[in-house]
Amino acid sequence: MILAAISYSFLQHYWWAIISLLAALLVFLLFVQGGQTFIYSIGKTAADRNMLVNALGRKWEFTFTTLVTFGGTFFASFPLFYSTSFGGAYWVWIAILFSFIIQSVAYEYRSKPNNFLGRKTFDVFLFINGALGTTLLGVAVSTFFTGSQFEVAHSNITNLMDGNVIISQWKNPAHGLEALLNIQNLCLGFTIFFLARVLGLLYFMNSIKSDEIYARTKKQLLYNAIPFVVLFITYIVMILLQDGFAVNPETKEVYMHPYKYLHNFLDMPVILIMFLIGVLLVLWGIISSLIKESETKGIWFAGVGTLFVVFALLINVGYNNTSYYPSTFDLQSSLTIENSCSSPFTLKVMGVVSLFIPAIAAYIWWAWKTMNRKKITLEELEGEDHKY
Amino acid sequence: MENVDLSLIDWSRAQFAMTAIYHWLFVPLTLGLSFIIAIMETMYVRTGNEEWKRTAKFWMTLFGINFAIGVATGIILEFEFGTNWSNFSWFAGDMFGAPLAIEGMFAFFIEATFVAIMFFGWNKFSKRAHLISTWMVAIGATLSAVWILIANAWMQNPVGTHFNPDTARFEMSSFWEVVTNPVAISKFFHTATSSYMMGAIFVIGVSCWFLIKKRNVDFALRSIKVAALFGVAMSVLTVFTGDNSGQKMGKHQPMKLAASEALYDGAEGSSLSVIGVIKPGAKVGTPQEDVFSVNIEIPKMLSFMTYHDLDAYIPGINDLTLGNKEHGLMPAEEKIRRGRLANEALKEYNTAITQKDKVEAERLRKKFDKTTEEGKEFYESYFQYFGYGFLNNPNELVPNVPLTYYSFRVMVAAGFFFILLFVLVILFHYKRKLENMRWLQWIALLSIPLVYLASQCGWVVAEVGRQPWVIQDLLPTMAAVSNIEASSVQITFFLFLTLFAILLVAELKIMITQIKLGPKDEGGNEK
Numbered sequence: 026m027i028l029a030a031i032s033y034s035f036l037q038h039y040w041w042a043i044i045s046l047l048a049a050l051l052v053f054l055l056f057v058q059g060g061q062t063f064i065y066s067i068g069k070t071a072a073d074r075n076m077l078v079n080a081l082g083r084k085w086e087f088t089f090t091t092l093v094t095f096g097g098t099f100f101a102s103f104p105l106f107y108s109t110s111f112g113g114a115y116w117v118w119i120a121i122l123f124s125f126i127i128q129s130v131a132y133e134y135r136s137k138p139n140n141f142l143g144r145k146t147f148d149v150f151l152f153i154n155g156a157l158g159t160t161l162l163g164v165a166v167s168t169f170f171t172g173s174q175f176e177v178a179h180s181n182i183t184n185l186m187d188g189n190v191i192i193s194q195w196k197n198p199a200h201g202l203e204a205l206l207n208i209q210n211l212c213l214g215f216t217i218f219f220l221a222r223v224l225g226l227l228y229f230m231n232s233i234k235s236d237e238i239y240a241r242t243k244k245q246l247l248y249n250a251i252p253f254v255v256l257f258i259t260y261i262v263m264i265l266l267q268d269g270f271a272v273n274p275e276t277k278e279v280y281m282h283p284y285k286y287l288h289n290f291l292d293m294p295v296i297l298i299m300f301l302i303g304v305l306l307v308l309w310g311i312i313s314s315l316i317k318e319s320e321t322k323g324i325w326f327a328g329v330g331t332l333f334v335v336f337a338l339l340i341n342v343g344y345n346n347t348s349y350y351p352s353t354f355d356l357q358s359s360l361t362i363e364n365s366c367s368s369p370f371t372l373k374v375m376g377v378v379s380l381f382i383p384a385i386a387a388y389i390w391w392a393w394k395t396m397n398r399k400k401i402t403l404e405e406l407e408g409e410d411h412k413y
Numbered sequence: 414m415e416n417v418d419l420s421l422i423d424w425s426r427a428q429f430a431m432t433a434i435y436h437w438l439f440v441p442l443t444l445g446l447s448f449i450i451a452i453m454e455t456m457y458v459r460t461g462n463e464e465w466k467r468t469a470k471f472w473m474t475l476f477g478i479n480f481a482i483g484v485a486t487g488i489i490l491e492f493e494f495g496t497n498w499s500n501f502s503w504f505a506g507d508m509f510g511a512p513l514a515i516e517g518m519f520a521f522f523i524e525a526t527f528v529a530i531m532f533f534g535w536n537k538f539s540k541r542a543h544l545i546s547t548w549m550v551a552i553g554a555t556l557s558a559v560w561i562l563i564a565n566a567w568m569q570n571p572v573g574t575h576f577n578p579d580t581a582r583f584e585m586s587s588f589w590e591v592v593t594n595p596v597a598i599s600k601f602f603h604t605a606t607s608s609y610m611m612g613a614i615f616v617i618g619v620s621c622w623f624l625i626k627k628r629n630v631d632f633a634l635r636s637i638k639v640a641a642l643f644g645v646a647m648s649v650l651t652v653f654t655g656d657n658s659g660q661k662m663g664k665h666q667p668m669k670l671a672a673s674e675a676l677y678d679g680a681e682g683s684s685l686s687v688i689g690v691i692k693p694g695a696k697v698g699t700p701q702e703d704v705f706s707v708n709i710e711i712p713k714m715l716s717f718m719t720y721h722d723l724d725a726y727i728p729g730i731n732d733l734t735l736g737n738k739e740h741g742l743m744p745a746e747e748k749i750r751r752g753r754l755a756n757e758a759l760k761e762y763n764t765a766i767t768q769k770d771k772v773e774a775e776r777l778r779k780k781f782d783k784t785t786e787e788g789k790e791f792y793e794s795y796f797q798y799f800g801y802g803f804l805n806n807p808n809e810l811v812p813n814v815p816l817t818y819y820s821f822r823v824m825v826a827a828g829f830f831f832i833l834l835f836v837l838v839i840l841f842h843y844k845r846k847l848e849n850m851r852w853l854q855w856i857a858l859l860s861i862p863l864v865y866l867a868s869q870c871g872w873v874v875a876e877v878g879r880q881p882w883v884i885q886d887l888l889p890t891m892a893a894v895s896n897i898e899a900s901s902v903q904i905t906f907f908l909f910l911t912l913f914a915i916l917l918v919a920e921l922k923i924m925i926t927q928i929k930l931g932p933k934d935e936g937g938n939e940k
Binding site: 093107109112113123125129132133139141142179182183187188189192370388389396398 | 521
C-alpha cells in the first residue's frame with residue numbers, strides 16, 4: 026500500500042539523491058587516486074614508498090567498488106544516461122576505464138617477484154590512474170553543467186528502412202574528447218585532480234606514523250590546496266553565473282535560464298546550506314592541518330565536507346526542474362531525471378533494496394575502523410605478510 | 414533492416430567476446446579458491462594446527478594475484494554495456510540494470526571489505542572474526558555470480574517483462590519472475606559448481622607440481638585432501654546442473670540446442686550425437702544425413718535427456734528456420750514479416766503521438782497492452798516476434814554450429830574426465846600412494862589448462878549459441894549496438910588486446926613464481 030502511494034516523481038528524486046550520494050562518496054574516496062600521485066614526490070626511499078602504497082592499498086578497493094556501484098546504479102536508475110553518455114562520449118569513458126584497469130592490478134603486482142613490468146611501471150600506472158582518472162571524471166561531470174552534443178529519439182527503433190535504429194546518437198565526431206576543449210570542463214577536471222591530491226595528503230597524515238613523511242606531506246598540502254581552492258572558486262563562480270538548462274514542468278520543454286544553478290541554490294536553501302557547510306569543513310580540514318602542529322584529523326573534516334559539497338552540487342544540477350545531462354545539439358534531447366529514468370516498478374524494487382545500504386555502510390565502517398586502529402609504520406609493515 | 418554497418422556489429426561482438434573471455438579466465442578461480450581457502454582456515458581454527466594456517470595463506474597469496482586481475486577485467490564489461498551496446502542499455506536497462514546495481518551494492522562491497530580483512534586483518538581481528546571474513550569473501554564472490562547470472566539469464570529467457578511503447582523499451586513487471594527465472598537458477602548452479610570444481614582442479618594441479626618436485630609434500634597432500642573432496646562433490650553437481658541447463662535450453666532456446674547438437678532435421682526420438690565431424694558447408698536446408706561425415710550417436714538419447722521422453726520431438730535448425738507445419742513451427746520468413754508488422758505498429762503509434770492524434774494513439778496503444786484482449790492477441794500474433802523484424806533473412810537466425818557443437822563436447826568430455834580424476838586422486842590419497850604416482854601427478858597438473866578450456870567452452874555454447882539474439886527473440890545484436898564508427902571499436906579492440914596480453918604475461922609470471930616459492934613459515938620465509 027505504501028509502495029503504491031509513492032509517486033513516480035518521488036522515486037526519481039530519491040534515486041537522483043542516491044546517485045548524488047554515491048558520486049559524493051566516490052569523490053571522497055578519490056583520495057586514494059590523489060595519494061597515488063605522490064608516491065615518488067613524498068616517498069624518497071623505497072621504505073617510504075612502501076608505506077605510502079600500503080596505506081593507500083588498504084583502501085583502493087573501496088574507491089574501485091564505489092565506482093563500479095556508481096556506474097551500475099546509474100545504469101539501473103537512469104538507463105538513458107548510460108546509453109547516451111557511455112555510448113556517445115566513448116573515448117572519455119574508455120580512457121577512464123583504462124586508467125582504472127591499470128590501477129587495480131598495480132597494487133597487487135608491484136612488489137611481487139618476476140612481475141614482468143617492474144615495480145616502477147606499476148607505480149607509473151598508479152600515477153596515471155591518479156592523474157587521469159580524477160581529471161577525466163571531473164571533465165565528465167562538468168558536462169552536466171556545460172552540455173554535450175547528442176540527440177535522443179526513441180522513434181529511431183522503428184527506422185527499419187534506413188538501418189539506424191539506435192536511440193542515442195552522439196553528434197560530435199570526437200565522441201567525448203571535445204569536452205576537453207571546454208575551459209569550464211577542464212576547470213572542474215583539475216579541481217577534482219587537486220582535491221583528490223589534497224584528500225590523499227590528509228589521508229597520509231592520518232594513517233602513517235612517520236615524522237619525515239608527515240613533514241613532506243604538510244608542505245605538499247600547501248602547494249596543492251592553493252590551486253584547488255582557486256580552481257574550485259573559479260568553477261563555482263562559472264556555474265553560478267552561467268545560463269543553465271531548465272525544464273518547464275508543464276510542457277517538459279527544455280530552455281536556457283540565466284543563473285539557473287544560482288537559482289537552484291536559492292530555491293533549495295537546505296542544499297545551499299549543506300554546500301556552504303561543506304566548503305567550510307573542507308577549508309577547515311586543510312587549514313587545521315596546515316596550522317596545527319601534528320594534526321591528523323584533517324581528512325575527516327575535509328572528507329565530510331567533500332561529501333556535502335559534491336552531494337549539494339549534484340542535487341543542484343538534477344533537482345528543481347533542471348536537465349542534469351543537457352544537449353547543446355538539440356535542447357529537447359536533454360536528459361532530466363524524469364525522461365531518463367527506469368520504470369516506476371523498477372525504481373520501487375530497487376528502492377526496497379536501497380534500504381539495506383545503511384547496513385552495508387555499517388559493516389564497511391566497522392571494517393575500516395578496525396583495520397585503521399594501527400597506523401602504518403615501518404615496523405607494522407614488516408610484521409605483515411601480505412603487503413603491496 | 415537496410416544499410417546496417419556489419420563491420421560495427423562484428424567488431425562490437427568480437428570485443429565483447431574477447432573482454433568476457435578474458436574476465437572469465439579469472440572469475441571461476443576466485444569463486445572456487447575462495448571456498449577452498451575458507452575450508453582450510455576453518456580447519457586451522459578448529460584444530461589450532463598452524464600448518465593449516467600456513468596452507469590457507471599460501472592459497473590466499475595466489476587468490477590475491479588472481480582476484481586483482483579479475484576485478485580489473487570486470488569493470489570493463491560493466492562499462493562496455495554502455496560504451497558499445499548503448500541501444501541494448503536503453504532497451505533492456507530497466508531489466509538489466511537492477512541486478513547489476515544489486516551486484517555492486519551487495520556482492521562487490523562484501524568482497525572488497527572482507528578481502529581487506531582477509532589479507533590484512535590477521536593481527537587485528539580475532540581468529541573467529543577473521544574466519545568469518547574469509548567465508549564472507551567466498552559468499553560475496555558467489556553472490557556476485559548470482560546477480561550477474563540473473564541478468565544474463567534474462568537475456569536468454571526474458572521473463573517478468575512487458576513492452577512500453579511510450580518509452581520504447583522493455584520494463585519490469587515482476588522482480589520475482591526475474592529472480593526465479595528457471596534459466597537463472599540452472600545457470601547459476603551450473604556456473605557456480607563448475608567454478609568450484611575449477612578451483613579444486615587448480616589446487617590439486619598445483620599441489621601435484623609440489624609432489625612432482627618432491628617439495629612441501631605434507632602441505633601438498635593436505636591441500637589435495639580438501640580440494641579433492643570438495644571437487645568431487647562439485648564435479649558431480651556440475652554434471653547434474655549441466656543436464657538441467659540442457660533441459661532449459663530445449664524449452665527456451667531450441668535453436669541453441671539444435672546448434673549444439675548440429676541437429677538440422679528435427680525428429681521424434683532424436684539421437685544424441687556423442688562425437689562427430691561436421692561437414693563444411695552444412696547450412697539451412699542441408700538434410701541431416703549430409704551434416705556429418707562421421708557421427709557416433711546414441712538413438713533417442715537427445716529426446717530423453719531433454720524431455721525425459723524417448724520419443725519427444727526435438728526441432729532442428731531446418732525446422733526452426735524453414736518451418737514445420739506438422740509440429741506447429743512457423744517459418745522464420747513469417748516471423749520476420751510479423752516482427753516487421755509489430756515494428757510498423759509501433760511506428761504508427763509514434764506518429765500518432767507526434768501528430769497529437771489522441772484518438773488514433775489511444776487505439777494503437779491498446780495493441781501493446783497485454784492485459785487487454787486485443788493486446789494479448791497482438792502480442793501472440795505479432796509482438797512476440799518483434800526482434801525478428803530487424804532481421805533480413807532466416808539464415809541470420811542460425812548461430813555458428815561447429816563452434817557451438819565442438820565447444821559443447823569439449824566441455825562435457827572434460828567434465829566427466831574430471832570426475833574420474835577426482836575419484837582416482839581420492840582413492841590413491843586414501844591409500845597413501847599418491848605421493849609416488851608421477852603419472853597421476855602429471856595428469857593432474859595438465860588438467861589445469863584443460864579445466865580453463867572447458868570452462869570457456871561452456872560460455873561459448875551459452876553466448877555463441879544464442880546468436881543473433883542479445884535478448885532472445887526480442888532484440889538481435891544488429892539493433893543493440895552504439896552509434897559509433899567501426900574503426901573506433903577496432904582501435905579499442907586492439908588496445909584491450911594489447912593490455913590484456915601484457916597483464917596476462919605479468920599475472921602468469923607472478924603466479925608461477927609464487928607457486929615456486931611455496932608456502933611461507935610464520936616468519937614469512939619460504940620453507
